[in-house]
Amino acid sequence: MRVFVRPRRHRGRMPARFVHRLIVGVLMAMAGPAQSAEELPLSALVRAADAVAWVSVRFSPHPRVDLRPAWKKNELPFTDPATWSVLCVPDPAELSRRIERLPDHPGAPEWQQAIQAGGYDALVFFRASPRGLVPYCEGEALRAQNFGSHPAFSSYAAEVWRRLGIEPPAAPASAPARFDLAAPPAAPLKPPAAPLKPPAAPLRDPQ
Amino acid sequence: MSNITKSQFNQALSRGVDLSSESLKAGLEGTSVSVAQLQAMDQNRDGKLSGVELSSAFRLVDGFDRNGSAYSFQNQGEAGQVYGALLAGKASGPYYGALIQKAALARVQSDGPGYAYDSAPTSPYANLSGNKVPGQSRPSWLKNNNKCNQFVGDALTQAGVKMPTFQMADGTEHYVNAERLPNYRQHFDRITDPSQIKPGDVFVVDYPGSGLSTAHTEVITGYDATTGKLTSAGAHSDGAYEMDKSHLLAGAKLNTAGGYWESGGNQFYVLRPKMPATPGLVR
Numbered sequence: 001m002r003v004f005v006r007p008r009r010h011r012g013r014m015p016a017r018f019v020h021r022l023i024v025g026v027l028m029a030m031a032g033p034a035q036s037a038e039e040l041p042l043s044a045l046v047r048a049a050d051a052v053a054w055v056s057v058r059f060s061p062h063p064r065v066d067l068r069p070a071w072k073k074n075e076l077p078f079t080d081p082a083t084w085s086v087l088c089v090p091d092p093a094e095l096s097r098r099i100e101r102l103p104d105h106p107g108a109p110e111w112q113q114a115i116q117a118g119g120y121d122a123l124v125f126f127r128a129s130p131r132g133l134v135p136y137c138e139g140e141a142l143r144a145q146n147f148g149s150h151p152a153f154s155s156y157a158a159e160v161w162r163r164l165g166i167e168p169p170a171a172p173a174s175a176p177a178r179f180d181l182a183a184p185p186a187a188p189l190k191p192p193a194a195p196l197k198p199p200a201a202p203l204r205d206p207q
Numbered sequence: 208m209s210n211i212t213k214s215q216f217n218q219a220l221s222r223g224v225d226l227s228s229e230s231l232k233a234g235l236e237g238t239s240v241s242v243a244q245l246q247a248m249d250q251n252r253d254g255k256l257s258g259v260e261l262s263s264a265f266r267l268v269d270g271f272d273r274n275g276s277a278y279s280f281q282n283q284g285e286a287g288q289v290y291g292a293l294l295a296g297k298a299s300g301p302y303y304g305a306l307i308q309k310a311a312l313a314r315v316q317s318d319g320p321g322y323a324y325d326s327a328p329t330s331p332y333a334n335l336s337g338n339k340v341p342g343q344s345r346p347s348w349l350k351n352n353n354k355c356n357q358f359v360g361d362a363l364t365q366a367g368v369k370m371p372t373f374q375m376a377d378g379t380e381h382y383v384n385a386e387r388l389p390n391y392r393q394h395f396d397r398i399t400d401p402s403q404i405k406p407g408d409v410f411v412v413d414y415p416g417s418g419l420s421t422a423h424t425e426v427i428t429g430y431d432a433t434t435g436k437l438t439s440a441g442a443h444s445d446g447a448y449e450m451d452k453s454h455l456l457a458g459a460k461l462n463t464a465g466g467y468w469e470s471g472g473n474q475f476y477v478l479r480p481k482m483p484a485t486p487g488l489v490r
Contacts, residue, residue: 036385037353038423038443039414041471086351087324087444097351129445138444139353139421 037139042156045140046163050074051126051133054169058119059092070123070169079132087142088124088135090114098142110144121148123157209464210279211290216265218392223257223298224264231296240267240289255298264293282463300396300481303368304407307480310365311407311426311440314358315447321345322354322447330357332364334372336379356385358442359409359424366407369394369482385411386422388478389467395478397466401456404430404477410439412455413467413474425452427477 050073056066065081086094095111102108114120123146126133145156161168211219224231226246235242248256248263256264268289272280280286314328321328327345330338337346349357360370360382371391372380388395388411398404406428413422425441428449435457440449455475459468468475 036356036424037421038355038412038441039421085323085325085444087353094351134445139423141444 037142039140040138041140042159042163045125045136046160048127049125049136050076050128051078052160052164053078053124053126054121055089055124055135056119056121057089057091057114059115060118065089071164071166074128076128077132078126079129079134083131084135085137088137089122102142105142107142107144110147110150113149114147117149122146123148123153123160209282210274210276211282212279213265216268216290217261220256220261220264220293220297222300222396223255223261224293224296225298226254226256226296228296231292234292234295235289238285238288238292240292256293257298268293301483302405302407303366303480303483304405306366307362307368307407307409307426308428311358311362312428312449314362314365315440315449319447322358322442324353324444325351326446328354328357328361328447330361330364332360332370332372332380332382334378334380336375336377336381338379353444354442355424356382356388358440358447359385359388359426362426362440363409363480364484367484368480369484370480384422385424386413388422388424389413389476394480394482396481398477398479399461399463399466401430401435402432404432404437405479406430407480409478409480410452410455411476411478413476415472415474 051069052071054066054068054070056064056068058064058066067078067081069078081089090098090111092115095115098105098111099108099115110120122144125136127136144150145152147153150156157168224245226242226249231245232242244267245256245264248260248267250260268286269277269280271284271286271289274281280290282290318328320326327347327349329342329345331341332338333341335341335346337348338344360372363370371383371388371394373383374380383391388409389397395409398408404427408427408430409424410427411422411424423441425439427437427439429438430436435453436451437453437456438449439452441447443450455470456468457470459470459475461467462469462474465474466476
């Protein structure tokens with residue numbers, strides 16, 4: 001029977017270099033998956049936005065996207081949701097991909113909940129394009145802080161209204177119970193930048 | 208005050224010190240070191256301190272230091288000043304910036320929409336995973352992915368410059384993520400003097416406070432040191448295009464030890480690509 005005897009210099013102690021690599025590996029794993037993505041702060045999103053809207057996405061029983069503008073800077077129309085980037089307004093395939101690729105991402109609970117709930121509600125920024133208003137976001141969208149289900153959604157929405165200088169608009173009537181209204185900002189507000197429009201008709205009819 | 212190790216010293220001066228540099232001469236003023244002293248260290252008389260000659264330069268600088276170590280010196284006092292002068296006289300390597308800037312803008316023109324999150328671009332990198340026909344194939348794995356590193360990698364590749372990659376199990380390669388680029392010292396020099404930023408340099412903005420290993424990278428297409436205006440070309444969620452990114456450097460404070468600027472909790476690196484894709488190729 002062969003017996004392995006650890007060399008004397010390592011007996012009772014792991015080599016320092018191995019320990020160092022182990023620590024670095026653990027720290028890197030805790031840091032989450034490396035992503036090459038721009039992250040825009042809320043200030044940049046607000047500055048560049050031409051509109052902010054509640055977007056309700058339902059995967060089942062029929063795919064449906066409802067849109068209700070909360071703030072609009074101009075009269076440009078919203079583009080067809082079928083053309084929207086799945087980064088800003090993810091569909092079920094995109095949410096499933098994210099869960100598979102980035103299971104430890106901070107946004108993963110919201111992605112998972114959206115799939116289980118058959119949809120989600122989110123506050124989405126839009127900006128002008130030659131075709132009309134298109135969703136505007138970068139890598140920060142993966143955090144899903146703009147999802148109504150996110151634990152910090154209320155403070156996120158409050159910050160959006162504060163930066164826009166408007167009263168918090170009402171949430172869509174069809175919103176789930178967790179889609180709470182943002183608390184009114186404490187500081188005095190400027191007059192609304194643009195009059196609130198009545199809820200838009202669904203852009204995609206149930207199939 | 209930071210310590211500079213011998214390894215860091217050699218790394219920073221890896222291209223050597225140009226003994227005819229006016230910046231070196233100016234930097235030495237007020238110190239007890241003369242250019243003639245440095246010239247005496249130039250054993251092969253090539254007008255540069257490089258290779259083993261840097262050991263003599265390191266010993267000279269370390270001699271001013273009292274940190275008790277022969278392998279590092281504190282970057283202050285006369286040691287810091289002489290080190291700063293050597294850095295100012297750093298010999299410059301081949302400059303690929305013009306080619307990189309041209310390639311980046313050409314990729315925006317030819318395939319900008321391909322770099323949108325939902326799309327897949329073509330790539331000139333022959334060994335990229337799924338790139339069966341370089342320049343024509345659109346590898347499907349690039350779809351529904353953020354691609355800022357892909358854009359920078361493709362621009363460098365198109366310019367004939369090496370972008371760091373990692374190998375997949377099947378032997379094909381992916382470009383490394385943006386966050387890791389500053390660590391590739393053989394591929395990039397770090398630029399820490401704003402007046403030295405040039406088109407074709409690559410910036411990386413790292414978001415360490417985000418709790419995620421996330422960073423973004425683009426190719427600098429223009430920089431005016433007087434006004435601080437900085438333009439760059441990079442991949443965004445809706446495609447690759449050029450933008451004004453002056454806000455990234457405005458008001459940022461240089462972290463000398465780290466070799467980056469800090470602003471709003473983020474770290475901003477300016478990297479100068481220096482490794483040709485074909486070893487020995489100088490354009």
